[in-house]
Amino acid sequence: MIDFAPFILSFKLAGLTTLILFLLALPFAWWLSQTHAKSKPVLEAITALPIVLPPSVLGFYILVVLSPNAAVGGFFEDVFGVKLVFSFTGLVVASCFYSLPFMVQPLQSGFESLNKHMLEASYLAGKSTLQTIWYVALPNMKPALITALIITFAHTVGEFGVVLMVGGSIPDETKVASVAIYEMVEVMEYGKAHIYSAIMVAMSFVVLLLVYVFNHKQKKIGII
Amino acid sequence: MLHIHINKVLHGSQGEMSLEVNLDINEGEFVVLMGESGAGKTTLLRVLAGLEKSEGSIRVEGKSWKEMSPQKREIGFVFQDYALFENMSVKENLLFVRKDKALAEKLLTLTELTALSSRNVKSLSGGQKQRVSLCRAMMNRPKLLLMDEPLSALDANMRKRLQSEIAKLHSAFGTTTIMVSHDTEASYALADRIIVLSQGKVIQDGKKEDILQKKTTVTYALKE
Numbered sequence: 001m002i003d004f005a006p007f008i009l010s011f012k013l014a015g016l017t018t019l020i021l022f023l024l025a026l027p028f029a030w031w032l033s034q035t036h037a038k039s040k041p042v043l044e045a046i047t048a049l050p051i052v053l054p055p056s057v058l059g060f061y062i063l064v065v066l067s068p069n070a071a072v073g074g075f076f077e078d079v080f081g082v083k084l085v086f087s088f089t090g091l092v093v094a095s096c097f098y099s100l101p102f103m104v105q106p107l108q109s110g111f112e113s114l115n116k117h118m119l120e121a122s123y124l125a126g127k128s129t130l131q132t133i134w135y136v137a138l139p140n141m142k143p144a145l146i147t148a149l150i151i152t153f154a155h156t157v158g159e160f161g162v163v164l165m166v167g168g169s170i171p172d173e174t175k176v177a178s179v180a181i182y183e184m185v186e187v188m189e190y191g192k193a194h195i196y197s198a199i200m201v202a203m204s205f206v207v208l209l210l211v212y213v214f215n216h217k218q219k220k221i222g223i224i
Numbered sequence: 225m226l227h228i229h230i231n232k233v234l235h236g237s238q239g240e241m242s243l244e245v246n247l248d249i250n251e252g253e254f255v256v257l258m259g260e261s262g263a264g265k266t267t268l269l270r271v272l273a274g275l276e277k278s279e280g281s282i283r284v285e286g287k288s289w290k291e292m293s294p295q296k297r298e299i300g301f302v303f304q305d306y307a308l309f310e311n312m313s314v315k316e317n318l319l320f321v322r323k324d325k326a327l328a329e330k331l332l333t334l335t336e337l338t339a340l341s342s343r344n345v346k347s348l349s350g351g352q353k354q355r356v357s358l359c360r361a362m363m364n365r366p367k368l369l370l371m372d373e374p375l376s377a378l379d380a381n382m383r384k385r386l387q388s389e390i391a392k393l394h395s396a397f398g399t400t401t402i403m404v405s406h407d408t409e410a411s412y413a414l415a416d417r418i419i420v421l422s423q424g425k426v427i428q429d430g431k432k433e434d435i436l437q438k439k440t441t442v443t444y445a446l447k448e
Contacts, residue, residue, distance in 0.1 A: 120301070120303075121303065
């Protein structure tokens, strides 16, 4: 009998991470797309770090910062009673760092591709920046928006190194699908590992296929 | 009455240049702004719209516009590249500015666009797009209508048609208008007054009959 709990946990983690990152990355990506500040390349480089860093390095630093002995981890544990290491909450925080560039970069390039005059026309129509982003910018960059959401979700589902370091493998708490596969291989349960891995491959393929089909259709109807 | 007293340093292809403009424009006046490329015409419109900063002052009906955001200036702006909201239909483009269905219908009737009101703007021709852009600019009943070479991207027939619709709207609403144009025929037909800019300074300012008779100036303005 296959235990689907790790998959459910992976999707819960990916869903929450995508939602939180969308809300946080949207204003940040907008600002990056509009600013001429000297700090822009520095912030862009920091945002892109999780793409190039080994997950173990990222996981190590997140573990150090979120640990109850550190300032941030200690603050959350003392004030809110929330444990940020070896807990699901900690995994969500770590995933937000790990998947940050996959949300910010497509949104930023989507905003940058928009006709600047179209945004100005919205301001001149009396609309605020928030109204302009919501009613004008986002609907005119659907492929970038879909790419950001889907890739962030898929990337979080496929997360392994950071999750293992920050969350360990606590059933129903931090044992996500990728960690479960690792453990099955360790104890030589190859049959189960095959089934889990095949499910992961199939789901990842379907998700990516949907993104490419959507973007292809948008190109055809002239959105991009 | 519109008082313009602005000073702004521009960094153009021919090096640094100072845009220094002191003008009084009467309510309801139709002003055509002419001049060679890089003379500062578009920058002047953008400064008036609040899309670019400058030194000096802009006063409309006694109120200072200097620190006012573009949202609050009650300006209609027609961009050379239309800058329509491509995710919306013709009617939605107008109603996005203000939910005034009666005014939207009046404008669409005046510009003979009623039959296209449900069409997505992406499917329109250049001339139709510019007419929608003109209607959209009138939707907030602007105190000042600014048009940046609205005729330049159109063929001769479309130019004539848009020219007649601009005249219709001006006579129906009496909006104070500043239009950048290189088209002497359209300028003569529409303008009450013509201003010629060169290197950021006003070098000619007067009635159309006087300005367009001065061959040197017209040749200069039409060098494009």
